[in-house]
Amino acid sequence: MADSAYRIGRDFAGRSRATAFAIVVGAYALAFLAAIAAASMLSGRHPITVLFWADIAGTVAIFLLSMVVANSSLYDPYWSVAPPLIIGGWLVWHLSQGDPPASLRHWLMLGLVTVWAVRLTANWAIGWTGLGQEDWRYVQIREDTTGRAPWWLVSFTGIQLMPTLFVFLGLLSAWPAIIGWRPFGVLDVLGVIVMVVAIGLETVADLQLRRFSADPANRGKTVDVGLWRLSRHPNYLGEIMLWWGLWLFGLAAAPNWWWTIIGPLAMVGLFLWISVPLMERRSLARRSDYAKYQQEVSVLVPWPRR
Structure with missing residues (x-):
């Protein structure tokens, strides 16, 4: 059992959704x-460094407040x-340095x-009922780690800091897209297409899932x-594609920053090795028809059923 001192939402769980x-x-x-405070203290450093530590400061603030409301979600x-x-x-x-004005690539x-x-x-807000609701994965992680490590440490490192670092890796591709010197070209168009398809894929998948789940017969x-x-x-495929599209923008603007491919690769690893296995184990435990579905349907890339 989870630490009895840690109840989901504690006194905040009963507050209204609006509150x-x-x-x-x-x-x-x-x-x-x-x-902002962290960025101000690092004024004069490289913008990547400044925004990295600002990102960490924001994560720490959310972590501390999540401990106050006893809800890592x-x-x-x-x-x-x-x-x-x-x-x-x-x-x-970039614009404050007197460089050329924002380009089509920047705005897109x-x-x-x-x-x-x-x-x-x-999409998160629509499905979130309030501080009495916590992501099932966090509840499971808390139960699995009780007695082995303090919950605050598990929550900070595994639930909050790790995703922040992964997202920042993915965002590194945006930096060369901002400072790059090459004109708008074919790779940019490809980046636009990939990102539009990614957003559309996630949107349709989430709508279909919500509609299916809303039917009591299902x-x-x-x-x-x-x-x-x-x-x-x-939906995970759409998320992964978004980061590859962002990398294409960076590659189009400054090819020598190709190594920022570590960002989308990290996202592939995050979803394939962490998110997908967690979801699959839960689905197998809760749905008797999932094993058959798992054998017939592709993991990520849409493919004819086996």
């Missing part, structure tokens, strides 16, 4: 101020909220990441409609 959202907004405002929106702010911060710095990249961020955050069944008939995790 819970107000708490989340306040928490993220404080995290933003913490990030307070961190969940951070995945999508931070990227447009970091890219926007780099772009503001920032615009697509912002659309992705707004959609993903909205309780206990595996979603096997639309995109889910051809891929077990089409």
Whole structure:
């Protein structure tokens, strides 16, 4: 059993959904101020360094507040909220140096990441019922680690710091896209296509899953409609594609920054080796039809059923 001293939401669990959202907004405002303070203290350093530590400061703030409300899911929106702010911060710095004005590449990249961020955050908000709800993965991790490590350490390193580092790795591709010297070209067009398809894929997959789950007749069944008939995790595929599209923008602008491919590769590893196995184990335990579905349907890439 989880530590009895740690109850989901504690006294905050019974607050209304509106109050819970107000708490989340306040928490993220404080995290933003913490990030600004960290960036100010590092003024004059390289922008990548400045935004990295600002990102860490924001993560620490959310972590501390998640301990106050006893709910690690307070961190969940951070995945999508931070990227447009970091890219926007780099772009503001670039323009402040007297360099050429923002280009088509800049606006397309920032615009697509912002659309992705707004959609993903909205998808989280629609399904979030309040501070009494915590992601099942966090509950499971807490139960599995009770007695072996302090929960605050597990939550900070595994649930909050690790995703922040992965996302920052993915965002490194945006830096060469901002400072790059090459004109808008074919790779940029490809980047736009990949990111638009990624956002569309995630959007359709989430809508199909929500519609399927809302039908009481489907309780206990595996979603096997639309995109889910051809891929077990089409939403994860869309997420991975988003980061590859961002890398294409960076490669188009400054080919010598090709090594930022570590970002999308890290995302592939994160989903294939952590997110997918966790979800698959849970589905096998909860749904009797999942084993058959697992044998017939591709993991990520949509493919004819076996």
